Amino acid sequence: MNEGETELLAAIVRVVRAFDALGVDYLIGGSVASSLFGEPRLTVDADLVARLLSRHAEPLAKNLAGEFYADPPAIIAAIQNQGSFNLIHLETMSKVDVFVNWRSPFGETQFSRRQKKSLGAVTPAELYFATAEDTVLAKLDWYRKGGEISDRQWRDLLGVLKVQAGALDRDYLEHWAGELGVKDLLLRARQEAGLA
DSSP: OOHHHHHHHHHHHHHHHHHHHHTOOEEEEHHHHHHHHSOOOOOSEEEEEEOOOGGGHHHHHHHHTTTEEOOHHHHHHHHHHTOEEEEEETTTOOEEEEEOOTTSHHHHHHHHHOEEEEEOSSSOEEEEEOOHHHHHHHHHHHHHHTTSOOHHHHHHHHHHHHHHGGGSOHHHHHHHHHHHTOHHHHHHHHHHTTOO
16 A cells, blocks of 8 residues: 555544444445455545434544544535535545435445455554445446546446456346446446456
């Protein structure tokens, strides 16, 4: 891991400790997860999904005070709207994006399948991650919602498909791709990854 990745991991671990202190379940997705399951790439932020409730907003901000920029009204709004908010580590400017969209059927299934993995070379941290399948599905969903223009999202999900090829649960992928309205994108991604 380079210095930027080490700083980002330290920021993730600190946010996870705050979640643990509040009894909040979480999982790491996005580019950090796709780098773990697929082809590694440098990323400047982390995406976490957290089962936050309104009562967690103030204690979370207090727990992170002094180390992170954490805006309680933004946290509350994200919880109420199933949106997202940023936590910015003040010393390194590492950004942790927290998504509070766990109440959907896909969100629930991601939490039921999350996996504990070790991340980091010098002082590894045991953290919960979305599965490889859920990482691909979330990337497909983000790609579609973003107008299908993000080469980075597309490369990330292709990397996971290529590296995890034989280990992926194809039935699960097909089912949730249909539920999320991205079955056509999954087929295209499989073809481009040489798996169709």
